[in-house]
Amino acid sequence: MDKIYLNGMEFYAYHGVYEEENKLGQHFTVDLVLEADLKEAALEDNLEKSVNYADAYAIVKDVVEGNTYDLVETIAENISLQVLNHFAIVDQVKVKVVKPNPPIPGHYQSVAIEMTRRRAE
Template structure:
């Protein structure tokens, strides 16, 4: 299975369990890996047989900036589900949602959740 990557997409959004997260917002990063058979797209040099990166980015952006979730798990689930529905060629989607600055004490690079979902 071939892979299409959209890595390090950045958004400012209002997700989180704490009221200040929903009011003030924060930065998020999203990595998306889509598994699909790209042999036909490559052989024909035809975008219609692949995934348009701009459309995939827009699909993620609509969820990140257009909805509010308490859990990053719910964000990732929504993105994966949307990608699998929107792009027929995609058989599996792995979504990593990263919170670089969560409102918790301590020193760390970031916190994140990663899920993988596949068509059944």
């Protein structure tokens, strides 16, 4: 299966289980891997047979910035569902949502959720 990558998309949003996260907001980074058969698009040099990166970015931006969720898991699930609903060519989507500065004690670079969803047969 061929893959399309959208890496390091950055957003500012108001997700989290703690009240201060919903008020102050924080940065989120999203990586997206779309699996599809891109042979026809490549042979015909035709965007209509592939995925428009701008459309995929817009979907992610809308989910991340247009809503407020307690869980990063919910963000990833909703991105997956929206991508599969919007792009018929995509058979599988992998979403990684990174929360660089969650309000928990300790020293670490970030926390993240990664999930993979496949189109139902």
